[in-house]
Amino acid sequence: MLTTGKALKVSITVSEGSTYHGASAYASILDFLFYRGISGATVLKGVAGFGADHHLHSASSVEISDKLPIRIEFVENQEKINEILGKLEEMAGTGLIEMQETTVVKAAQQSKRSRPTPQHMKIEGKARMMRIYVGESDRWQDKPLHEALVQAMRANDIAGVTVYRGILGYGAHRRVHKDRPLHLSHGASIMLSAIDTEEKLKAFLPLVDRMVEEGLVVLSDVEIIKYSWRAAEVKTE
Amino acid sequence: MKEQFEGRMLRIHFGESDRWEGKPLHEAILAKCQELDMAGAIVYRGIEGYGTSTRVRHASPWKLSRDAPVMVSVIDTEERIAKLIPHLDLMVGEGVIAASRVEVTRYTREAKS
Numbered sequence: 001m002l003t004t005g006k007a008l009k010v011s012i013t014v015s016e017g018s019t020y021h022g023a024s025a026y027a028s029i030l031d032f033l034f035y036r037g038i039s040g041a042t043v044l045k046g047v048a049g050f051g052a053d054h055h056l057h058s059a060s061s062v063e064i065s066d067k068l069p070i071r072i073e074f075v076e077n078q079e080k081i082n083e084i085l086g087k088l089e090e091m092a093g094t095g096l097i098e099m100q101e102t103t104v105v106k107a108a109q110q111s112k113r114s115r116p117t118p119q120h121m122k123i124e125g126k127a128r129m130m131r132i133y134v135g136e137s138d139r140w141q142d143k144p145l146h147e148a149l150v151q152a153m154r155a156n157d158i159a160g161v162t163v164y165r166g167i168l169g170y171g172a173h174r175r176v177h178k179d180r181p182l183h184l185s186h187g188a189s190i191m192l193s194a195i196d197t198e199e200k201l202k203a204f205l206p207l208v209d210r211m212v213e214e215g216l217v218v219l220s221d222v223e224i225i226k227y228s229w230r231a232a233e234v235k236t237e
Numbered sequence: 238m239k240e241q242f243e244g245r246m247l248r249i250h251f252g253e254s255d256r257w258e259g260k261p262l263h264e265a266i267l268a269k270c271q272e273l274d275m276a277g278a279i280v281y282r283g284i285e286g287y288g289t290s291t292r293v294r295h296a297s298p299w300k301l302s303r304d305a306p307v308m309v310s311v312i313d314t315e316e317r318i319a320k321l322i323p324h325l326d327l328m329v330g331e332g333v334i335a336a337s338r339v340e341v342t343r344y345t346r347e348a349k350s
Contacts, residue, residue, distance in 0.1 A: 133277055133312075167307075168267055169279030189279045191310075208342075209239070216277050217342040218246060218312055 002039040002075065002107045009075045009102040012088065014095035015051065017066030026070045029091050033074060036084055040108060041074035052094065075102060127224045129195050132208065133216040136165065136188040140211050146190045149211060153194055156204050159227070161194040195222060244276070244341040245318040247311045249325060251332035253282060254304040262328065263307050269324050276313045276343060283308065312341060 018025040026043055033041045046069035048058035057067040081099070088097060138145035146163050153161045169189030194201070201219065208217055249266065257265040263280045270278040286306035311321065318336070325334060 133279065164281055166279035167282045168263060170267070170271065170277065191279060191281075205342075212344050214346045215344050216312060217344070218244075219340040219342075220246065220337055 002077065002104060004104045004107055007075050007077050007102055007104045008081050008099050009073065010081060010088075010097065010099050012072045012092050012095060012097050013051070014070055014072075014092055015057070015066070016045070016068045016070050018093055018095065020091045020093065025091060025093060025095070026072055029072050029088065032084070032087065032091065033072075036080075038074050038076055038080065038084075041072055044071045044073065045069075046071065051096070075104065124224055124227070127195055127222050128198050128201050129193065129220050129222040130201050130204075131216075131218045131220075132192040132194075132212065133218070134190050134192075134212060134214070136190050138190075138212075138214070145211065146192055149192055149208075152207055152211065153192075153204065156200075156207070158194050158200060158204060159196045161192055164191045164193065165189070166191065195224070238345045239342060240345075241340070241342045242314055244312055244314050244339050246337050246339045247309075247318055247321070247325075248335045248337075249309045249311070249329060249332060250335075251307055251329055252304045253307045255307075255330065255332070257328045263309055265328060266309050266311075266325070269328070270311055270321065273317065273321055273324075275311050275317060275321065276341065278309060278311045281308045281310070282306070312339065 012029060014025045014029075016024075016026070020028040030041060030043055048056070049069040050056045051069070055067070057069070085097075132149060134145050134149075136144070136146070140148040150161055150163065166189035205217075251262055253261070253263070255262040260268075267278055267280060283306035311318065313321075322334075
């Protein structure tokens with residue numbers, strides 16, 4: 001955790017196209033910093049520049065240059081930087097690493113969001129399972145229907161949904177879908193399975209009515225044996 | 238068009254390499270479901286599992302001959318499912334058939350085939 005006072009600011013300049021072990025160098029460096037617990041890092045993209053090779057690189061709208069400079073900056077205390085500097089040198093390859101003393105006037109705060117407890121946190125015993133059968137090529141507005149349904153369920157706080165792709169099947173339209181290996185089959189049968197309380201699913205059904213033009217919706221009783229989730233690990237997007 | 242009815246859902250579990258009259262069993266079952274005009278049937282391939290023979294089945298990408306667990310789910314009314322069961326009895330040599338009560342809503346596009 002970064003505190004106010006003396007610290008070091010590290011800037012690493014690499015070219016956009018440079019790679020480290022096959023992956024983009026700046027992305028690899030950023031990942032490395034992230035997983036080593038560095039307080040924060042910023043990647044900046046230059047619009048033009050030249051480096052050790054003394055070639056001028058600039059962004060042109062006609063050609064996409066992968067030689068543009070990318071700068072990764074972060075501020076950290078001496079100790080932590082000493083720990084990671086060796087690896088950074090290796091990752092930066094032909095790039096430049098510079099360091100300067102700096103003073104942290106105000107350390108960035110970790111935002112603490114008090115998350116409201118979702119209503120679906122407690123489901124016990126009797127619940128309902130909803131299975132929706134559609135085709136993979138079915139669309140709703142501008143996206144695949146099954147994706148739209150998942151998003152709609154999320155927005156409606158349905159406890160969870162899993163999408164399955166069948167290898168063979170037919171539904172309301174009696175067209176057999178066959179999934180061949182090494183073949184992009186777009187008409188495969190898709191099944192979405194969601195579990196929640198009766199009221200929650202009932203409230204969602206009118207949406208299904210509107211979105212599903214052709215397909216089957218099947219409801220059945222289920223008993224929840226265990227439903228738990230780690231609230232601390234839920235990411236807010 | 239929207240229709241609603243009380244129905245049954247069958248789930249038939251077996252292995253992908255199981256066969257019936259020279260055809261893969263899941264294809265044969267699907268064909269039978271179509272022949273009997275079942276409302277819907279889908280075949281799923283599991284990635285791992287074991288069944289009645291307690292032999293672990295794997296879907297290995299490295300082997301062409303795989304014996305992944307397969308599940309066929311069939312939905313229709315109680316009476317129509319009852320008609321399918323004797324056929325399944327005959328066809329499924331080794332496997333599990335599970336039935337449950339379900340409420341079905343069926344959406345169909347009108348006058349379009």
